[in-house]
Amino acid sequence: MSASAGFHIGSGSVLDLFAGSDTISLGAADAFEFDPVFWTADAAGQGTYSPMFRLLDLTAGSQIGSSGQFNVDFAVAAIPEPSTWYMLLSGLGLLGVVVRRRVK
Numbered sequence: 399m400s401a402s403a404g405f406h407i408g409s410g411s412v413l414d415l416f417a418g419s420d421t422i423s424l425g426a427a428d429a430f431e432f433d434p435v436f437w438t439a440d441a442a443g444q445g446t447y448s449p450m451f452r453l454l455d456l457t458a459g460s461q462i463g464s465s466g467q468f469n470v471d472f473a474v475a476a477i478p479e480p481s482t483w484y485m486l487l488s489g490l491g492l493l494g495v496v497v498r499r500r501v502k
Contacts, residue, residue, distance in 0.1 A: 401449035404442035405472070408435045423456075438474055447472045 401407065407415050410433065415422050438447060449472075453465040 402447040404439045405447040405449060406437050406439065407449060408437070409433060410435070421454075436472060442474065444474050444476055447474060 401416070409415060415434070436449075448469060450467055450469050452467040
């Protein structure tokens with residue numbers, strides 16, 4: 399697994415799966431589950447974060463084999479502050495008042 403700096407991958411029970419290594423063991427044979435949770439650090443900037451996953455079968459003589467690689471892109475954008483929404487709604491309300499006065 400590789401990922402952009404500031405991008406984290408965890409699960410329901412582990413906060414950061416790849417904190418110490420770029421490899422994790424999901425289970426034996428075909429009995430594995432991977433239900434990831436993705437997040438960026440608070441100080442991470444806006445942009446696209448791109449993790450790459452590849453499943454490797456480390457069992458000798460296994461019939462499953464390794465997979466190709468999976469690339470996923472995540473776009474991170476700013477969320478407007480409540481004051482921004484207040485200003486937008488106030489401006490729209492003011493426009494409504496002006497239009498209403500002109501109609502009269």
